[in-house]
Amino acid sequence: MTLLSDTRYVFIRYLTKLVRNPILLFFSLFQPILFLALFTQLLSNLANIPGVLPVGVGSYLEFAAAGILLQNAFGSALQSGNSIVADIDSGFLHKMLVTPMSRPAILLGRLSSDAFRVVIQTAIILALAYVFGAVENKPFTVDTGIIGILLIFFTIAFFGLAWSGISLALGMKTRSAETVFAIGGVITFPLLFLSSALFPLSFLPTWVQDVAKFNPVSYAVDACRVLMINGYDWGTILPAWGVIGLVAVITLSATLYQFRKVVS
Amino acid sequence: MDKPFSVPAYPEIAYLALSCCCSEIATTYSYVIKFKNNSRTLMTDIITVKNLVEIYSDGTKAVDDITFNVAEGEFFGFLGPNGAGKSTTIKILTTLLRKTGGTVTVAGYDVEKQAAAIRKIIGVQSQETTVDGDLTGRENITLQGHFHQMKSGEIKNRVNELLTLVGLESAAEKRARNYSGGMKKRLDLATALVHKPKILFLDEPTTGLDPQSRTAIWSYLEKLNKEEGITIFLTTQYLEEADKLCKRLAIIDVGKIVASGSPSELKREIGADSIRISLEDCQKDKLNAKELIKSLTDVNEIIDSEECLTVYAKNAGLLIPDIVRALDSSGIRLASITFSSPSLDDVFIKHTGKRIRTEELVKAPSTMFGGRR
Secondary structure, eight states, X not given: OHHHHHHHHHHHHXXXXXXXXXXXXXXXXXXXXXXXXXXXXXXXGGGGSTTXXXXXXXXXXXXXXXXXXXXXXXXXXXXXXXXXXXXXXXXXXXXXXXXXXXXXXXXXXXXXHHHHHHHHHHHHHHHHHHHHHHHTTSOOOOTTHHHHHHXXXXXXXXXXXXXXXXXXXXXXXXXXXXXXXXHHHHHHHHHHHTTTSXXXXXXXXXXXXXXXXXXXXHHHHHHHHHHHHTOOOHHHHHHHHHHHHHHHHHHHHHHHHHHHXXXX | OOOTTOOTTOHHHHHHHHHOSSHHHHHHHHHHHHHHHHHHHHXXXXXXXXXXXXXXXXXXXXXXXXXXXXXXXXXXXXXXXXXXXXXXXXXXXTTSSOOSEEEEEETTEXXXXXXXHHHHXXXXXXXXXXXXXXXXXXXXXXXXXXXXXXXXXHHHHHHHHHHHHTXXXXXXTSBGGGSXXXXXXXXXXXXXXXXXXXXXXXXXXXXXXXXHHHHHHHHHHHHHHHHSOOEEEEXXXXXXXHHHHOSEEEEEETTEEEEEEOHHHHXXXXXXXXXXXXXXXXXXXXHHHHHHHHTSTTEEEEEEXXXXXXXXXXXHHHHHHXXXXXXXXXXXXXXXXXXXXXXXXXXXXXXXXXXXXXXXXXXXXXXXXXXXX
16 A cells, blocks of 8 residues: 555654754643643642632642643644645655655655654653652542543544644645744634633633633543543543544645645 | 658757758758658657646746657757746646646656656656755655655665765765755755656756766766666756757747757857947947948848847858948947857847846855765
8 A cells, every 4th residue: 555655654754854853842842841830830829719620620730731731732733834834845745746656645644743743742741740740749640541541642633633734724825834833823822721721611701611612622621631530521522522523624624625736 | 750740849940941041051951850850750759748838827828838859768958047937847747737738748648647657757856956854865765765666675775876876875874954055966866766767857957056066967967868768858047058968958938949959950050150249339329230230241140139239150250350340430339249159058049139047157055064075
């Protein structure tokens, strides 16, 4: 199958590029780690106000970890569009297109490298949260154990793919890395703050609560959060996958449409 | 081909036959060329382009009804300035761009309906140097081999062969980011050759290179064409490059082929030395000067050019004093007068009225890490 082998070679190429650009890797990890540290310190006293954090949540760290994972997925996904712009600008995309290689493999290779990267980053953030929890004597664990961690990886990677779709489509449409970052940033912040990612819904103004209920980010965060705190609450997890799936269909269709235009 | 004697593919032949003043010579010439034309059709045309038109979405006519063929094993070139339509034509031939009109076949395959078959047998070096700076030289070539569905063992041997060919063995394990401009171009050429293509497309392969790197690339290309019989289609804005490498070339300007033939044929077509004249007041004196020079004996042709006027004559050395005297006696002040034997530049000027504009030939790209190994 040339699709599979070509996808593999594209995947390896992007991972090699990432590993050989430690600065890129460092900064894409540094921001979520910074957020994890900052937010959990700044807002740790929230846990002392009765009724702010949901029942059964012992610390703000435990509450916010899922939100930080999502934020990291956002940041990583935005770099995806950047990479396609770089390949178009350098002519490398054309170099691939004049070979008989499978065309979908160009996208699949990129997307699978995005997914792989976001899983590694997620693992690092979870490990760090565990360390923070241990230091502060407010243990952070994923209550559903190893299976739960794998389901979190899956949810985050799936969400990352859906979001890569936006940045890839934007990248191919605008051919400008700056535009991808600008638009990406503008989309990211409201989506993150108008969701249940960083603050308990009950803590937020009513209109924000209303917006958050329709925000796909809330669904993804809630799914990860229940896996960390409450257990296998399929009533939260399955709808989240459904919503992410819907977003993925829309964004990846846009990507495919733009890709067809670039390729033909 | 269907009509071996049909002229449209070689408009300059008709021109040549007509422009020869002596009818005897004209007959001989047209006979020779007809014969050549006939024998050419016996060879297989590996690229055929008929009435190719490319109009961009903004309405720009990048390629305006061009027709040409390239024979198998031929070293064929497109010579023209920036924006002439060279890259556009290459993009269509290499299946990257859809044409607006016309028919194009490569190795007998239709460029749009059978694109996949074409991609297996062509090697392409685009104008931008497209090596991945984060990968080593060896990795760059290997990756390209994988994209061509070659077996790993086969790729390994081929990569070593190519690294030797382009003289990059000792830099093979270094990341391409740290290569000099010339090394990157050589690596790029190697990646285009990994699957032993039948046809190699090169879009300005030496633009921006220093003279040594240019000479090195030229020698690889000549070797590939001669020893391995690879058909090479090259575009260039360098007259010297076209003259040295191409067995046959087409001169292209604003989307049209204005002349084609072998470099020597094209130069012979000029049939004369060129004398470039610039006047102190070109606007005012141009017409008078033209009349005066026309009346001199031994003047073949006189055309407007960038300097002011260009005169074609059999023996420029003898004519120059006459021109100077004629202009002087009519009070027309001369700024400069130079002459040269025919070059492709003259061919270009003759057909387009302007000199081919190229960026500075010797300007090497500045590289921060431009260490030569």
